[in-house]
Amino acid sequence: MTDNPAAIKSIEGRALPYQGNDVDTDRIIPARFLRSVTFEGLGEEVFIDERVDENGVKKEHPFNDPAYQGASILMVNRNFGCGSSREHAPQAIMRFGLQAIVGESFGEIFAGNCISIGIPVFTARETVLQELQNLAQREPKTVFKLDVEARSISFNGKSIALEMNSSVRTALLGGTWNTLDELLQNMAQIESVYDRLPYIKGF
């Protein structure tokens, strides 16, 4: 069997540690940037109100820090991406250049949105995240490798187990994270559900 070209098996690169619990999607991308019919340009606006002051001057912020420019892996804490369902949030993160996220936990809609645009989302315990974030801060040049198959992160010859929902893992490895094609295959079953629903056909 040949591999689906959309399969995502691993992500390798430097990390960007962003600390804080309950980071909502309004912080990740403020609503005024949703006034657009495309997702273009969102990479520049990610966390913009934290990165730039009222006068447009850049502040100290992990997303501004030259040490993390070009990083591929975002490392976050608890309940990251809670709040609004805006897919603009993972779009902004992806368009900034980040390709995967590791965190303690995630807002559910945010995590689903990440997967549907091909951003693997891994979770780990608080202490693991702290260790990873500390290392990325101390040694920003460290290269990490996230392995979807093994559900692990490896760096400096060491490997730590991570968690990932098994249906997400299957979708990433099989290249079916873009769900549309899979859903389209079951048209006959879709039609039979439509026909059996009492509020559509029954009364």
Place this chain on the structure above:
Amino acid sequence: MGKNLFNKVWDLHKVAALSETQDQLFIGLHLVHEVTSPQAFQELRERGIKVKYPDRAIATVDHIVPTKDQFIRPYQDTLAEEMLQAVEKNTTEFGIPFFGLHSDSRGIVHIIGPENGFTQPGMTIACGDSHTSTHGAFGAIAFGVGTSQVRDLLATQTLAVDRLKVRKIEVSGARGPGVHAKDIILRIIAELGVMGGIGFAYEFAGPAIAALSMEERMTICNMSIEGGARAGYVNPDQMTFDYLKGRPFAPAGDAYAAAVAFWKSIASDEDAQYDDVYRLDITGMGPMVTWGITPGQGVEVSGNLPRIADLDESEAEITRKAYEHMGFTEGQKIEGAKIDVAFIGSCTNGRISDFRAAAAVVKGRKVAAHVRALAVPGSRKVKEQAEREGLDVVFTEAGFEWREAGCSMCLAMNPDKLVGRQMSASSSNRNFIGRQGTPKGRTLLMSPAMVAAAAVEGAVSDVRKLL
């Protein structure tokens, strides 16, 4: 062992199992609005795919419409104008029923679904908006999705989703005067935390929930997502059936009786199983106010703000950040905190009963001189009803601005915004940093009656003293 509503509805709508944990779920009603849909329509267009069941969707505009000079087109905000034109074009091209700017059924998507009778028990409902949980008040399984899933819905009327676990939240006790549905849900979120509901749907049950009106149940379910639960619902009962009777898109005549029989059948069985049960007694509870930057950072209006040293280390970080942003002092009272703006509206509290409750407080009083106060109906029907009852006069005589329907100051996508570090008493659902339009703006969430009290006193006040 019996089944709960969530699992009954899920099984009825399950199309296929996609993987170990994921099902393909049919969505009976897809709600569309201008913010999260344009990229989805564009992808369909590029791939030459039609909308599978345009009759199982409805669309409207709510987030970007100004609440003043609403009908003067083109809008000065060219980005907003472009979004409005996009949803007009997309719904025409793909054949989706559209409640556009001039429709008298237009309003916030989570208000017009129920008030027109689209939202019904036993349905699955999805929308590119996290407050879709609102519709669970009718005993529907309703949840928010992102734009890629909006695309999936348009193309197939289905989603790839994991089944949620179900936590029953049993609320008992009698509500005291001045205590509203908003206070109950803020209390639940304060107790269970903003991530307590991750992986769960919340079934709100118990005598205190059964006693709530449909509009109050919507307020509760609306904020399930603020507690981390993607969906929240109340089992349908006689109150639900009565509410739906006679609504334009609800079943009528013989169909109504058949519908009621179905609606009864999907309610949770007496002996239904749950993954978790949580009990809350609201006896003696006072009105709630949030003081921080998450909806879980709430206290009773007579209470004091927490001391960081008393908190669990895992709570300390977000609490510190909240103090830094809000400018409050540890241990201080929230009552008396000065406000600059009062906002009554949103899908949480922009319905007729909300304006009645607020007007009862405002009547014969004046908004404090330094406060800007806005009353923004959640839909054009709410606005008309309020005007029939003369509530608009009550508000304007007190010094409120009485606006056209829309999301308004709930979020910063239209001209209604905070300025600088303004402090807002708001009946909306999110106090996130920057939510109301300025990075330094501050939001205190509370019930519409409490917002009214804050507006006239110029500071956070206990509404019970004004009753």
